[in-house]
Amino acid sequence: MSERLSSATRIIVMVCFLVGLAIVVLDPFTWSRVSGVVQLLAGAIAVVLVAALVAMLLGHGEMPEEEFRRISERSELMSTLPPGQLQPSEFEEAVVQAIDDLPAEFQEILKDVPIVISDLGHKYGAYGHYIGDTVARDDFRDHIVIYQDTLERDFGWDPDLLRAQITRTVRHEVAHHLGWDERGVEGLGL
Incomplete structure (x- = not known):
């Protein structure tokens, strides 16, 4: 039956049910209070009519043709893309290369340390x-953050210099992970 009812009719039926339920709960029916019930019914009918009017006004809005076409075109384009395959940027590749260039022992120590680009x-x-x-105490979750914006700002004009600074920054942060403080890292030339 609900398939044959319009959305406005379903709203009217639901509002009538809720109003009737409220009447029974809030003011149980007695024959001596017929005038009160008539007033409540009149109020309920008014509420139903207002709800129906609002439902009809809001229920008939159509999507503009331009918006529908835009969504359809976007869906068509997205359906041709492979799912979840983002190509790594040159910056990300440089960070990965800097990690791959580390000695195998350091790579092993870093296997559970997320390296994030921000x-x-x-x-x-x-x-x-x-x-x-640090790897010695390991009481807290470790991670390394490499800041793309400042590295590109200061070294992005020269791709080779940028790659060299990315490598230096990765090594600097790995040295902190291994336990060196800032002075110790500077002593390593990082």
Whole structure:
């Protein structure tokens, strides 16, 4: 039956049911209060009519042709793309290469350490951050952040220089993970 009812009719039926339920719960029927019931019914009918009018006004809106065409074209385009295959950027490839160039022992130590690329370097005035408790203590979850925005800002004009600085930054943060403080890392030339 509900397939044959329009959305406005379904709303009217639901509102009538809810109003009737409210009447029974809030003011149980007695024959001595017939005038009160008539007033409540009149109010319920008014509410139903207003609800029906609102439902009809809101229910007949159509999507503009331009919007429908735009959504259809976007869906067509998205259906041709392979799912979830983003090509890594040159910056990401440079970070991966810097990690791959590390000695095997360091790569083993880093296997459970996420290395994240972020664009918040301007906020910290840094090229990278090591966040954690070093490999020696390991009380906190470790991760390394490489800041793409500040590295590209300061070294992006020369691709070779940018790659060299990415490598230096990765090594600097790995040294922190291995336990060196800032002075010790500087002593390593990083």
